[in-house]
Amino acid sequence: MPLNAPNILTLLRITLIPVFVIVYFLPVSWANAGTAGVFLLAALTDWLDGYLARRWNQSSAFGAFLDPVADKLMVATALIMIVANPRLHPLLLNAPLFSVVVLIIVGREIAVSALREWMAEVGKRKSVAVSVVGKFKTGAQMAAIFLLLYERPIIGIPAFRAGELLLYIAALLTLWSMGVYLKAAWPELTRGEDKDR
Template structure:
C-alpha cells in the first residue's frame, strides 16, 4: 500500500465510523440529542467531503493506485452502511429501505469484481443513474441524521422522501447494471 494523501484521507474516513456511531450512544446527560444529531451530521458530512477530496487529489496529484481504487469504495460502503444501521436503530429509516440499499451495494460490488475478472469491468462502470442515486442517498442521510427542523424546513420529511427516492433509484440502478452484465451472466 502506498501512503499518499488520498489513501490517508480514505483511512481517515474509515476511522471516522466508530466516532460517528459512538456519538449516538453518548449518554443524554453528557450530550443532548440535538447535539448528538448535529455532531453525527457533521462527521458524516466530513466523511462525504473526504470521499470527494481523496478522488480529486488522487487525480490532481497523479497518486492513483490500485489499493486506493479498492479501498475508496469499501470506505464509502462502510460509512453508508453504518449510517443506515444507526438510522434504523433510531427509527428514522425502515429496515427494508436500509436492506435494499446495503444489499444492492454488496451485490453490485460483487458483480463489478466478477466482471473485472472477466476483463469486462468497464461494462458495469459507474453510470449517471448511480451518481444521482448516491447524491439523493447522501443528502437523505444527512437530513435524517440531523432530524430537527431548520426554520420552516421539515428536515425529517424531506430526508424521508429522499431516502425513498434513493431506494427506488437503488433498485433502478441495480437493474441497469444487471442488464449491462447480462450477456456475460448468461454466457457463464
C-alpha cells in the same frame, strides 16, 4: 499501500465511522448535530479523495479497492443505526417500509460489489463502471442520511421527514442503477462456458 493524500482521506473516512457511531449514542443535546457533522465530513472526503486522485494522478489499486469499501461501510453503518434506534420509529411515515428500503440499499451495495468483482475477474470491469445514475444515487443517499441524522428542522424545513422521503428516492435510484449494471453485465452473466476457457 501508497500513503498518498487520496488514500489517507479514504482511511480517514473509515476511522470516522466509529466516531459518528459513538457521538450518535451520546446522551448529550448536540449528539444529532455532531453525528451529522462527522458524517458530512466523511462524505466530503469521499468526493475530495477522488478529485485529488484524478487531479494529482495518484490513483492506485489500493485506493480503487478501499474507496468503495469505505463508502459502503459508512452508508450501511449510518442506515443500520437509524433503523436500530426505536426512538425514531414513531417519527417515520412507515417504519416497516423504511426498514425494507434500508435492506434494498444495503443489499444492492453488496450485490453490485460482488458483480464488479466478478466482472473484473473476466476482464470486463469497465462494463460496470460507476454510471451517472449511480452518482445521483450516491448524492441522494448522502443527503438523506445527513438529514436523518440531523433530525431537527433546518430553516423551517423538517429535516427528518425530508431525509426519509429523499431516502425513498435514493432507493428507486438504487434499483435503477442496479438495473443499469445488470444490463451491462448480462451478456457475460448469461454466456455459456467457452471451450477455450
